[in-house]
Amino acid sequence: MRPYPILLTLFALHIAIPVSPAHAAGDIEAKQLYVQSLAATCANCHGTEGHALSGATVPGLAGRSADELVAQMKAFRSGERKATIMHQIAKGFSESQTQLLAEYFAAQKR
């Protein structure tokens, strides 16, 4: 059993331990892993790493502009863009998560 919720633990350690460049290199992997893991929740319908299958009726996300993806998610959330399901899914992700997702997909090869 953890004595504290993980976030508090992380914050506490964050204050206590100075960051060295060597650590930072490893940490980018951590962030990449978290973002890949977040983006994987989109893959069921949009394809692995945002690559839609040929002839797909749901668009791929890889290689699209981050600003466009953020704007689309916003339009789904507000109801400005009508959908069968995506307006319901879009509301499950915060703005900062959406930003991370958009940047991740924008960085993937089309």
Add this chain to the structure above:
Amino acid sequence: MDRRSFIQVGAALALGVSSIPAQAMRGAKVVVIGGGYGGATAAKYIRLLSKQRIEVTLVEPEQSFISCPLSNLVIGGSRSLADLSRPYSTLTKQHGITHARDMAVSVDPVARTVKLAGGSVLSYDKLVMSPGIDLNYSSIEGLPEAQRQGKILQAWKAGPETIALRKQLEAMPDGGVYALTIPEAPFRCPPGPYERACQVAFYFQRHKPKSKVLVLDANQDIVSKPALFKKAWSERYPGIVEYRNQHKVVAVAPSEGLIKFDVHADVKADVINALPAMRANKIATQTGLANMADGRWCGVNYQTFESSAAKDIFVIGDAIQVAQLMPKSGHMANNHAKVAAAAIVAQLSGIEPNPQPMLTNTCYSFIDDRNVVHVASVHEYLATERTFKVVQGAGGLSAEPTELEGSYANNWARTIWADMLE
């Protein structure tokens, strides 16, 4: 404002818990038991997320995957099993996964080994168990024998039984009764039985219009999408589908076509499709992982899906004790797999697992051969409560069955099969 800001990621980023270089992970061995929606996805994503540094062996006796989602359409007559099948060989060719075509017969969590039916023993650093469910036939008197004789089928795992059930329906005379009995929740695929009622009704309407579909449900009400299914039955299949709630089956007598209940009068049917209570598959229970709900389901740490009963074993899919409003679905198993895969890669690289994993779920149900409804949800891990909760305000249902959603459902199937197998 932003309830789930990614400040945690920032914290982990600055923290630098990752100091073990990639070589540490190289050559680490992961064994995955079960090649369904959970296991196949876990195998592929461990390879992807580790940049192919972790060796993965998938233990799965079949040569090809057959999807349970959409298999009700085989019973309804608009699809074939071949439409729902994909080979496992792409996982080997594209992703370098070893496919052990065998059954896991035992696991030693201390020695960290898996024994296969063929006699070989696989050792692992991390084990993913995605074994699915077992049907508890003996929960209904007379069912074990009727099932062995092939008189009463379940077809709750897509394959030969799916075809056999379709044949029973084809052999049934017009004017006959097909009875589908549903156990108390939780069971695999919450909307599945109700979709099956639609599919059998679709077949009867066109080929045996005097026949009836009788849905005998142990639950208080339809477990998933109740309003949408009730509307479909009354508007599209009037006089064909009859639904009875709180009908808990206690016994079956196939020679007389009888179904007996705890309180209600007996029911007679020509084709009985009895779904008994379900529990985690035997390989999980005998390994001691089913530590929840009187030994039915496997408890996990939801942040990683690591078993709460055994270290280095990750349980995903239908076998787990679910968090609140988490369905036992293929889509959900695929999402469990991705969280577990990322956690395994993190552990083997010496970094903290994602502090805030997310899951999505979509269950599409076919009302006929092309009109479809869905239920969707988004789930976030709350570190303070150590569980997943649905994000309030997100998710929801279709307004009505549409062909557009039919096209999305077909797209979902193709895409998720590729996401797990290609």
